[in-house]
Amino acid sequence: MPATLPLSPDELLSTTRAVRKRLDFERPVSDDLVRECVDLAMQSPSGSNNMTMQFVVVRDAEKRRAIGEVYRQCYGIYQSLDGVYIRSIDKGDDVANAQQQRSADSADYLGEHMGEAPVLIIPCTVGARLDGTPAMMAASMAANVMPAMWSFMLAARARGLGTCWTTIHLMMEQAVADIVGIPFDQVQQVCLSPLAYTKGTDFKPASRPPADSIIHWDQW
Ligand SMILES: Cc1cc2nc3c(=O)[nH]c(=O)nc-3n(C[C@H](O)[C@H](O)[C@H](O)COP(=O)(O)O)c2cc1C
Structure with a gap:
């Protein structure tokens, strides 16, 4: 069995945060740990049991630097979007x-x-791009990989690793596709996440709206 943190299922679900400042950039992450997280991710559901999810794992320093530069440029655009930019x-x-x-x-x-x-x-x-795809297809294509990625993130957290779901680079998705050779016309990226050991392993549940404020019992 791999070494995992002593977290209950509810603790794992409630403390898997978007980790950014507490990523340890100096400590290497082994390929075997990535494989474990992907193996667990593959237990997630997929439409028609079709399993269209794929994971590009970038370790090469020059490719990471190039992707980081695309992300930095997109982030600059995002910062100018009032009402969208987190701040x-x-x-x-x-x-x-x-x-x-x-x-x-x-x-x-x-x-x-x-x-x-x-x-x-x-x-x-x-199999296809989401751009211009009818909602039923788009939702299915996206959900063939998003639950898998969230499982990956939970598995990573259980192993002392941090992740952060980001989508900003999709403003320049093709540039990232070109850096790692993704066939852009047939393969849709859904996010980009750093993966690194966290500095410390203590994370807290976030403040969230209570269930009754977002549940619509029987009627919207
Ligand atoms: C669809 C989606 C897109 C996101 N995009 C970004 C992003 O581009 N950059 C980033 O730093 N965080 C991004 N996040 C992370 C959110 O900012 C984060 O989940 C939110 O602030 C709540 O923080 P928590 O997950 O630690 O509770 C994204 C999260 C989701 C679900």
Whole structure:
């Protein structure tokens, strides 16, 4: 059995955070650990049991640097999008706004340092692009890999590794496709995540809206 942190299922689910400033860029991550996380990710569901998910695992330093530069450029565009950029979103009260600004500091940090993570993970779905695809197909294609990637992130957290779901590079998805040879016309990237050991393993549940504020019992 691999060495995992002593976390209950609920602790694992409630403490798998977007890790950015606490990524340890100096400590290498073994290929075997990545394989374990992907093996667990492959237990996730897929439409028609079709398993169209693929994981591009980038360890090469020059490719990571190049992807990090694409991410940095996209992040600059994102920062100019008022109402979209994490820092520009008003959460309605002082406590939540202070938390939002801390999250923005963390996101800004990753904007500058993505390429320094020892491993970058690009989960993809194969067969078609989502652009212009009818909703039923698009939702199915995306969900063939997104639950798998979340399982990967949970498996990583259980092993003392941190991840962060990011989508900003999709503004320049083709540039990243070209760096690692992804056939852009047939393969859709759904996110980009750093993978690194975390500095410390203690993470806390985040403040979230209570269930009854988002459940629509029997009727929207
Ligand atoms: C669809 C999606 C896109 C995201 N894109 C980015 C991103 O491009 N850059 C980033 O730093 N974080 C990104 N995040 C992470 C969120 O900012 C993060 O999940 C949120 O602030 C809550 O933080 P927590 O996951 O630690 O609770 C994204 C998350 C999701 C689900």
